[in-house]
Amino acid sequence: DGDTSILQPLWHPTSGELYYLSDQSGYYNLYKQGSTASILPMEADFGGSAPGWMLGQQGYEFLADGRLMATYVKEGKSVLLLANVLDSDTATEIVEYGMADGLPMQFGGVTSRGSTLYFMGGTPAAPGGVYSWDLETRGPAVLLASSSTLQVPESVVSDEHLATGRDFYAAPRLSPDGKQLAYLTWNHPSMPWDATQLRLLTLDDDGSCASTATDDHELVAGSDTSRNSLSDGDTSILQPLWHPTSGELYYLSDQSGYYNLYKQGSTASILPMEADFGGSAPGWMLGQQGYEFLSDGRLMATYVKEGKSVLLLANVLDTDGATEIVEYGMEDGLPMQFGGVTSRGSTLYFMGGTPAAPGGVYSWDLQIKGPAELLASSSTLQVPEAVVSVPEQVVFPCPMGEAYGYYYKPKNDGFVCSSESAPPLLVKAHGGPTACTGTSFNAGIQYWTSRGFAVLDVDYGGSTGYGRDYRRRLRGNWGIVDIDDVCAGAKYLVEKGLADEKRLAIDGGSAGGYTTLGALAFRNVFTAGTSLYGVASLEALAQDTHKFESRYLDGLIGEYPKEEVIYKARAPIEHVDTLDCPILLLQGDEDKIVPPNQAEKMHEALLKKGIPTALRMYVGEQHGFRKAENIEDSLDSELYFYSKVYGFDAKGIKPFPIDNLD
Numbered sequence: 001d002g003d004t005s006i007l008q009p010l011w012h013p014t015s016g017e018l019y020y021l022s023d024q025s026g027y028y029n030l031y032k033q034g035s036t037a038s039i040l041p042m043e044a045d046f047g048g049s050a051p052g053w054m055l056g057q058q059g060y061e062f063l064a065d066g067r068l069m070a071t072y073v074k075e076g077k078s079v080l081l082l083a084n085v086l087d088s089d090t091a092t093e094i095v096e097y098g099m100a101d102g103l104p105m106q107f108g109g110v111t112s113r114g115s116t117l118y119f120m121g122g123t124p125a126a127p128g129g130v131y132s133w134d135l136e137t138r139g140p141a142v143l144l145a146s147s148s149t150l151q152v153p154e155s156v157v158s159d160e161h162l163a164t165g166r167d168f169y170a171a172p173r174l175s176p177d178g179k180q181l182a183y184l185t186w187n188h189p190s191m192p193w194d195a196t197q198l199r200l201l202t203l204d205d206d207g208s209c210a211s212t213a214t215d216d217h218e219l220v221a222g223s224d225t226s227r228n229s230l231s232d233g234d235t236s237i238l239q240p241l242w243h244p245t246s247g248e249l250y251y252l253s254d255q256s257g258y259y260n261l262y263k264q265g266s267t268a269s270i271l272p273m274e275a276d277f278g279g280s281a282p283g284w285m286l287g288q289q290g291y292e293f294l295s296d297g298r299l300m301a302t303y304v305k306e307g308k309s310v311l312l313l314a315n316v317l318d319t320d321g322a323t324e325i326v327e328y329g330m331e332d333g334l335p336m337q338f339g340g341v342t343s344r345g346s347t348l349y350f351m352g353g354t355p356a357a358p359g360g361v362y363s364w365d366l367q368i369k370g371p372a373e374l375l376a377s378s379s380t381l382q383v384p385e386a387v388v389s390v391p392e393q394v395v396f397p398c399p400m401g402e403a404y405g406y407y408y409k410p411k412n413d414g415f416v417c418s419s420e421s422a423p424p425l426l427v428k429a430h431g432g433p434t435a436c437t438g439t440s441f442n443a444g445i446q447y448w449t450s451r452g453f454a455v456l457d458v459d460y461g462g463s464t465g466y467g468r469d470y471r472r473r474l475r476g477n478w479g480i481v482d483i484d485d486v487c488a489g490a491k492y493l494v495e496k497g498l499a500d501e502k503r504l505a506i507d508g509g510s511a512g513g514y515t516t517l518g519a520l521a522f523r524n525v526f527t528a529g530t531s532l533y534g535v536a537s538l539e540a541l542a543q544d545t546h547k548f549e550s551r552y553l554d555g556l557i558g559e560y561p562k563e564e565v566i567y568k569a570r571a572p573i574e575h576v577d578t579l580d581c582p583i584l585l586l587q588g589d590e591d592k593i594v595p596p597n598q599a600e601k602m603h604e605a606l607l608k609k610g611i612p613t614a615l616r617m618y619v620g621e622q623h624g625f626r627k628a629e630n631i632e633d634s635l636d637s638e639l640y641f642y643s644k645v646y647g648f649d650a651k652g653i654k655p656f657p658i659d660n661l662d
Helices: 443-449 468-474 481-495 511-522 538-543 552-556 566-569 595-608 628-646
Strands: 006-011 018-022 031-032 058-062 070-074 077-084 092-097 105-115 116-124 126-134 142-146 168-174 179-184 197-202 217-223 237-242 249-253 262-263 289-293 300-304 308-315 323-328 339-343 347-354 356-363 373-377 391-398 402-408 427-428 454-459 504-509 526-530 583-588 613-618
Touching: 058 105, 070 105, 077 105, 092 289, 092 504, 092 613, 168 237, 197 237, 217 237, 217 249, 237 289, 289 339, 300 339, 308 339, 391 481, 402 443, 402 481, 427 481, 427 511, 443 454, 443 628, 454 481, 468 481, 481 504, 481 511, 504 511, 511 526, 538 552, 538 566, 583 595, 583 628, 595 613, 613 628
Parallel strands: 427 454, 427 504, 504 526, 526 583, 583 613
Antiparallel strands: 006 018, 018 031, 058 070, 070 077, 077 092, 105 116, 116 126, 126 142, 168 179, 179 197, 197 217, 237 249, 249 262, 289 300, 300 308, 308 323, 339 347, 347 356, 356 373, 391 402, 402 454
């Protein structure tokens, strides 16, 4: 019907026929090339969880004997289906297996070797992992590996509601003795970095609790002025965690002005520092943890100092404050940025990266303290040091005091510039907007610096990692503070002789695209810009989004539609008459968050005003480009666009039409 999703193509290993999933029937069913009907018509999705989100995802496979092996979910439980697909155009000899046959409650990503199946799986009673299960013996599935050794008593495993009455719940943490459950909760219009509560409920022997009403559960910390709490009614509590040996409950609170660490019962932080321990963009991801405890009971936490990650170890068992504090960083063999640290014995494991190479999973031994070892990476790309620009953190004046960013100077040892006193500058505005940028390897930045551009990656007011006051600068000021700061950063570099005032460009995607369009519409600093699926209409964003972000703009701009006037005043799409410099628009044609018509309207307005512009619409792309060829083309297109605007030669790039360019 022109509106059908096709996913997960797979060749049959013996017949050589091509199979695929299609949702044309209303469900992701299995089809074979040349057949108009599904070979296995069922009211079930065979695409796995969230099909389409991950490259390589496969909801079905073929066994060595040619049989189909597929999984789907029925009444909340995974089902393994085997069928003969070789003898006819429809599946026959269908057999199904589930929990009664020894399989876990949920599983997927099944592959096989002989009669043994391997898959990811889990149960409500224990952390998930990699399982094996034998098709011939059909005994209980064997857990081969798990990222956690947590053992949950069966007495507390329940599928009943434990807490009700709030808009959001997150971070449930069971006490070591299994008798208490700590959790976070908050209501609209707050976001988790605005105002949350940490509450604690007591579990009965059967895993239930006396009352599911959240108000009946003990308030440990957070925003509740009605209960004479320590909070000012506007405090963010995140990342609760029980100490594995003392059994005490710890959490992060921003009540001091930074996400510092607190212990239940203490009124002051156990580790008061002007540093955020929540990790990058705390509150955006479930399961994020900026601190952990080692097996010997010591605290292990990370924070960022002058653009570099720091690992902090401390004793928290002997007093109400941290003692024996030790810090480690790059000089000790750790990468420039890292986080999500966990441990096994003296070995730490974490995600990390450097400006010079793609990031991945690292290990580092606390006793040896040699260079961290890269265990796995999603990329094998090797970048010569001769073309790698290492960022330098810059602090520059802005209307609200000071702002931050990372400056990348042009770097390519194969070339020398003798005709210019300062390079062209590309300013980047990160998404979120309450998020932050980082210094790990970014091919999209090194692309520019290796081609003669300087880059300023701005952590504008509202970014995380610089304390609560800095993060709150964006409250009611999105479209003002962020724009002021990207402009201030560019002007600062011009004053320092690090950028050419006549060649200042800006780009950004999503929320960063909004900042980009706003800077081009409401300021006269930049001479060109590129919006990648940027937000042009704030009203459209407020009216159509998911629950988590449905009141996000209340805090960033104002309550909608009550503050409709402000929404229109700050929307670039409402002020196209003020645009007066070349703009490239890069957009996915299937974007549901920022519909293509916003980019099309911007393009039409620029055409009418006679401003150089181009609209590159990428077929099959949504909010953020995922296909390698489109990511490459978007970078090349932006460079080509600037080459025509600024008058230099972009060799090796396929030209495309730029409207209104003489």
